[in-house]
Amino acid sequence: MTEYKESGALVKKIREESLQAGFHPRVLGQIETPKGPVPFLSLSRKIKRRAPRVLIAAGIHGDEPAGPHAVLALLESFPGKWPELSGVQIEIVPLINPSGFDLRQRTNVHGVDLNRMFGAAAPPPEIRLLMNDYRRRQIDLFIDLHEDVDTPGFYLYELAPSEESAFGPQIISDLRKAGHPINDSSVIEGMPASSGLILRTTRHLPRFFRKGAPQGLYLKKLGARRTLTFETPPRLPLEDRVNMHLLSLRTVLTSWSF
Ligand SMILES: [Zn+2]
Numbered sequence: 001m002t003e004y005k006e007s008g009a010l011v012k013k014i015r016e017e018s019l020q021a022g023f024h025p026r027v028l029g030q031i032e033t034p035k036g037p038v039p040f041l042s043l044s045r046k047i048k049r050r051a052p053r054v055l056i057a058a059g060i061h062g063d064e065p066a067g068p069h070a071v072l073a074l075l076e077s078f079p080g081k082w083p084e085l086s087g088v089q090i091e092i093v094p095l096i097n098p099s100g101f102d103l104r105q106r107t108n109v110h111g112v113d114l115n116r117m118f119g120a121a122a123p124p125p126e127i128r129l130l131m132n133d134y135r136r137r138q139i140d141l142f143i144d145l146h147e148d149v150d151t152p153g154f155y156l157y158e159l160a161p162s163e164e165s166a167f168g169p170q171i172i173s174d175l176r177k178a179g180h181p182i183n184d185s186s187v188i189e190g191m192p193a194s195s196g197l198i199l200r201t202t203r204h205l206p207r208f209f210r211k212g213a214p215q216g217l218y219l220k221k222l223g224a225r226r227t228l229t230f231e232t233p234p235r236l237p238l239e240d241r242v243n244m245h246l247l248s249l250r251t252v253l254t255s256w257s258f
Contacts, residue, residue, distance in 0.1 A: 007098035017075040018043045028129040033099040043092040058145040062100020066241035067145030084253035120212030142219040142227040153198040155180030156219040157229040168197035
């Protein structure tokens, strides 16, 4: 697969593919990057009947390219290879941190970790655009695509209504079957983990903090019933990591009852 290194070229390609795939691309604003302004895209595909709304976000950390490339691969194979998505309203924010993407760094060009700024009193432009947009409707399921330089294999965070209803175990099982490596540590990022899953139930939701929160917690606060964050290992080829994201997404959409 082609790896894009410049946010402007990647966003242009994603916009073209989204139109081909029947999505409606909206430009929420322009984001400054070292190479000039880049359109901040949000894609949606509305279906006529009332249906659950799934939001997929990618590229909030600039040095985690698998997420935005997974979005591109999804659009390129849509709708033919995605019957699971026919019954849902899908929205995609493909590249939240274009300046960080260009600089291959986690933070934006001003050194801000955007995934700690949701709900902040004075958020940076990338997050202000999203907060204004997210407040307008109910998201039922939120999926955030990330990578983790320290991990030897895939793992995920899940915020679910109960332990029994978690999708994580099925995601991990499907990834193992496909031959993908899993991070089996009992502690990941300082948190207890089991078989590649860091699970929290909504009963144990951390207090929302005034200085700003990660995107998943913010959407949970706005009413999302479940949030999932996928983490892939950058030491593997891009194509493998993209496939891990897409397979995990497929498992979630298959597991989810509408
Ligand atoms: Zn990340």
